Amino acid sequence: MKAGWFLSLVAFAGLHTSAAGGALFPSALAQVPPPPSGETMSTGAILADSPDSDWRPLDPRNTLYIEFPEGRVIIEMAESYAPRHVANVRSLSGEGYFLGGAVTRVQDNFVAQWAQAASSPRRPIRGEERLPAEFTQPRSDALTFTPLPDPDTFAPEVGFSDGFAAARDGDETWLTHCYGVVGVGRETDRDSGGGTELYAVIGHAPRHLDRNLTVLGRVVQGIELLSSLPRGTADMSFYATRDEYARFTNMALAANVPEEERTPLEVLRTDSATWDKLVNHRRWRKDDFYTVPAGRIGVCNLQAPVRPAQ
Amino acid sequence: MKAGWFLSLVAFAGLHTSAAGGALFPSALAQVPPPPSGETMSTGAILADSPDSDWRPLDPRNTLYIEFPEGRVIIEMAESYAPRHVANVRSLSGEGYFLGGAVTRVQDNFVAQWAQAASSPRRPIRGEERLPAEFTQPRSDALTFTPLPDPDTFAPEVGFSDGFAAARDGDETWLTHCYGVVGVGRETDRDSGGGTELYAVIGHAPRHLDRNLTVLGRVVQGIELLSSLPRGTADMSFYATRDEYARFTNMALAANVPEEERTPLEVLRTDSATWDKLVNHRRWRKDDFYTVPAGRIGVCNLQAPVRPAQ
Numbered sequence: 213m214k215a216g217w218f219l220s221l222v223a224f225a226g227l228h229t230s231a232a233g234g235a236l237f238p239s240a241l242a243q244v245p246p247p248p249s250g251e252t253m254s255t256g257a258i259l260a261d262s263p264d265s266d267w268r269p270l271d272p273r274n275t276l277y278i279e280f281p282e283g284r285v286i287i288e289m290a291e292s293y294a295p296r297h298v299a300n301v302r303s304l305s306g307e308g309y310f311l312g313g314a315v316t317r318v319q320d321n322f323v324a325q326w327a328q329a330a331s332s333p334r335r336p337i338r339g340e341e342r343l344p345a346e347f348t349q350p351r352s353d354a355l356t357f358t359p360l361p362d363p364d365t366f367a368p369e370v371g372f373s374d375g376f377a378a379a380r381d382g383d384e385t386w387l388t389h390c391y392g393v394v395g396v397g398r399e400t401d402r403d404s405g406g407g408t409e410l411y412a413v414i415g416h417a418p419r420h421l422d423r424n425l426t427v428l429g430r431v432v433q434g435i436e437l438l439s440s441l442p443r444g445t446a447d448m449s450f451y452a453t454r455d456e457y458a459r460f461t462n463m464a465l466a467a468n469v470p471e472e473e474r475t476p477l478e479v480l481r482t483d484s485a486t487w488d489k490l491v492n493h494r495r496w497r498k499d500d501f502y503t504v505p506a507g508r509i510g511v512c513n514l515q516a517p518v519r520p521a522q
Numbered sequence: 523m524k525a526g527w528f529l530s531l532v533a534f535a536g537l538h539t540s541a542a543g544g545a546l547f548p549s550a551l552a553q554v555p556p557p558p559s560g561e562t563m564s565t566g567a568i569l570a571d572s573p574d575s576d577w578r579p580l581d582p583r584n585t586l587y588i589e590f591p592e593g594r595v596i597i598e599m600a601e602s603y604a605p606r607h608v609a610n611v612r613s614l615s616g617e618g619y620f621l622g623g624a625v626t627r628v629q630d631n632f633v634a635q636w637a638q639a640a641s642s643p644r645r646p647i648r649g650e651e652r653l654p655a656e657f658t659q660p661r662s663d664a665l666t667f668t669p670l671p672d673p674d675t676f677a678p679e680v681g682f683s684d685g686f687a688a689a690r691d692g693d694e695t696w697l698t699h700c701y702g703v704v705g706v707g708r709e710t711d712r713d714s715g716g717g718t719e720l721y722a723v724i725g726h727a728p729r730h731l732d733r734n735l736t737v738l739g740r741v742v743q744g745i746e747l748l749s750s751l752p753r754g755t756a757d758m759s760f761y762a763t764r765d766e767y768a769r770f771t772n773m774a775l776a777a778n779v780p781e782e783e784r785t786p787l788e789v790l791r792t793d794s795a796t797w798d799k800l801v802n803h804r805r806w807r808k809d810d811f812y813t814v815p816a817g818r819i820g821v822c823n824l825q826a827p828v829r830p831a832q
Contacts, residue, residue, distance in 0.1 A: 320746040365820040423814040436630040436753040504733040510675040
């Protein structure tokens, strides 16, 4: 009996039983780093201290601009996690598919969704309308992964991969649906998305979407242009009339925009010492105002900072 | 050596080391209920099935109405968790302190904050400007608590208490900062809040506020009137000018509003069988669209449903 108990504890400490009731997550066993000594530093102070080598420029081939009258929403696409969808969105935007598009659905505490706004939707010319789902990727050493040791509700292991919040379970890895994440809208059929409709998360992380939708990337600037839109009042919070649409002139690939019209940005590398420091100072935040540090941070509580290219 | 290992595993399974690096949460050891058989039911279908006894009416003495030109925001106050602040907000609203107020700050993915909008702030007459903080309450059997066995990033134990998301650790209990939660603004001094300024969470749950701010209650209807406001552009996302303020005519206690002008609502009891069913069907959501159930749900992923009084 003792031996059996011993074994079950070993199993319990080392293994993860996927998607079954009562599965135990090894992440809960990991140690979080101890608090920094004294008061924690502000994000601004930490970033001001960071070496330029801890930042990387946005790649114009992986960057989308949505051009609203009020400003530009900038999306970084995650080519490693959705290679076929990223390539397809490049094609679609290259052929002008998103000219005269609009946000057609805004659901409070959930998503803002956009598409072309033609009354009879145009068909893509070179791009695909549908692609096989890219909900997860095989776990691979080619995908950088900085683990976050704090316990997560949904996945045995979470962390950050090239600036994106991510999770792993066994042989699978995927990007997690945090605030600002951009995903691929689809119909009921899992392979019915392609990138002709996209959505951005504008509320508390809907992690139940993880592994059920293809994540294309995340908004790195201008999310407030989506999150502050009026909520739709029709079914599923679509706008009830086309007059309510929040129209944009285009969603273009930065590489296709003249260089002088681009917004040159840099993202803090999530495999850098500055990122590790930032995570731990936010985890243990303690200053004149915050006197009880959480001692924990969630994978959706912190986003990789972005700054103008230096 | 074997004995030592045995002991450490026992300690590990049974204890929680509070707020220290590497603390282990017993919640991660709990079993979540198995999935319902077959496809999960929609929220609407589950609620349609619910007995009236699983619902309770909003108490007009614990209900606030913020009257915007676009509609009414309705807040349920959590008297058990912030008794002095709730009593004070009753007094303040009773003396007309919130007449001609405004949302003065909207920070994306964080909070909308409101106060009176007088250019020289009026002082309360019967109400208090400052009160001792009510960040936590002593754990007590008088506070109902329906535990959520799913692992939580921030607290060893989470659950629902009279319709509010809550957490417990040792002898302390508190309400957690989920989407829609209303808290008491303050200055740096922990005892500098009183209820003259309030905020609502409009983004991903900022759980680092837990135990650092007094939670007054939660928005049960109309959160979209706060969450879709333009974001402020001044320091801390306050509006840069008074012209930008989102003005309301009053924040009144429902008990002080003529009965025929009230909005009669009921809240699903979080100590009911219907709530348990709803939590588990959302945890294991599986239907034509969601083919990979999360098998987990977070304390901020589900709010107690509200319906018109029957």
